[in-house]
């Protein structure tokens with residue numbers, strides 16, 4: 001089970017980082033933290049004027065595909081996203097399976113004005129403080145990776161620190177957990193995190209069950225305007241897209257095309 005494997009490795013890494021800097025010490029650095037998290041909800045909410053919202057992902061590798069982008073420069077990619085109208089940027093920080101790095105967040109935050117998501121396998125408050133220290137505006141919590149109690153605790157902690165949370169779901173059970181914890185931004189991930197199989201009809205099944213007023217993000221496997229149009233018409237506000245942008249000849253052209261899918 002790849003999800004269990006990633007979580008296990010994440011926990012091992014965390015023990016090492018906590019020995020270097022304790023949660024208390026890390027928390028104390030927050031008083032001099034230069035980054036104030038921005039409210040991402042207006043960026044991700046579909047409106048009449050700007051119906052399609054894009055969270056564009058900085059993604060070098062993945063467990064399902066291995067290395068996706070050889071000539072990978074996170075800052076250059078983030079600048080291209082920002083210049084072409086991305087509403088938020090997802091920065092993968094998991095180092096082993098996605099070849100991500102927490103430092104990418106700071107690097108990008110310094111030069112790029114677009115709000116940033118720390119995309120990782122968050123199982124501990126320590127990672128939430130890290131997200132803040134390194135410059136994220138919101139974090140991902142994966143319902144499938146957490147018990148209801150853990151999800152609620154981590155969700156409340158992030159909100160308490162001023163970070164928004166994208167709660168990722170894969171089925172009805174996850175949705176129940178997301179609603180219970182009070183999630184306002186719900187991501188439906190088409191990719192099964194264990195088998196890597198894509199179910200592009202997952203939004204059709206889950207969106208009707210989501211209470212009104214939530215921001216809905218369609219995640220993974222999105223690579224054409226027809227899918228974007230269809231999912232937007234059934235209620236998706238935003239689209240989290242990684243691999244496709246990493247493989248196209250021009251990020252700028254492709255992102256603008258997606259943003260204008262309804263024109």
Ligand SMILES: O=C(O)c1ccccc1NCC(=O)[C@H](O)[C@H](O)COP(=O)(O)O
Pocket residue numbers: 002057059062063064065189191193194196219220221222240241242243244
């Ligand atoms: O991308 C993977 O292979 C993967 C495998 C196991 C757990 C998570 C995985 N991806 C994380 C993501 O959710 C995606 O990076 C994100 O939704 C963008 O997806 P895509 O546009 O398909 O790159």
